[in-house]
Amino acid sequence: MSNGKATPEILAANSIRKEKGIAHLFAATRYSIQGFKRLYQEAAFRHELLAFAVGLALFIFVGADLFEYVIFTILMMLMFCVEALNTAIEELVDRISPEISTVGRNAKDLGSFAVFCLICVNGVFAAYVVFF
Numbered sequence: 066m067s068n069g070k071a072t073p074e075i076l077a078a079n080s081i082r083k084e085k086g087i088a089h090l091f092a093a094t095r096y097s098i099q100g101f102k103r104l105y106q107e108a109a110f111r112h113e114l115l116a117f118a119v120g121l122a123l124f125i126f127v128g129a130d131l132f133e134y135v136i137f138t139i140l141m142m143l144m145f146c147v148e149a150l151n152t153a154i155e156e157l158v159d160r161i162s163p164e165i166s167t168v169g170r171n172a173k174d175l176g177s178f179a180v181f182c183l184i185c186v187n188g189v190f191a192a193y194v195v196f197f
Contacts, residue, residue: 100149103152104145104148104149104152107148107152109148109180110145110148110149110152113141113144113145113148113184116141116187117141120137120141120187120191121134121137123191123194123195124137124191124194124195127194127195129194133194136190137187137190137191137194140183140186140187140190141187143183144180144183144184144187147176147179147180147183148180150176150179151176151177151179151180154172154173154175154176155173155176158172158173
């Protein structure tokens with residue numbers, strides 16, 4: 066706002082009202098649901114949801130105990146979190162640097178590697194429960 070005029074970004078930022086109290090809880094819930102809807106558009110996330118369902122079915126089939134269900138659920142939720150962060154990184158890189166760049170590619174690759182690590186951890190844990 067160096068020239069005395071408000072940019073669209075400044076106007077948008079000034080029009081955002083921070084909720085307080087219980088209204089904040091409802092707003093945060095709404096934002097989380099919007100995030101889930103956005104993440105559901107990603108094929109990788111839908112595959113991870115399917116893997117979660119298949120894993121739970123396998124656990125039922127082999128008679129896994131409650132502790133194994135809890136650990137598997139925690140690991141899958143962690144993977145969903147990392148997938149969401151990876152998608153956020155990709156969205157930001159595409160917005161800030163739409164051209165192909167080494168930095169943008171590295172950021173996306175690092176996010177993908179984080180997801181891959183959790184896929185491996187989940188796979189190893191599921192294999193342990195099913196086969197041992």
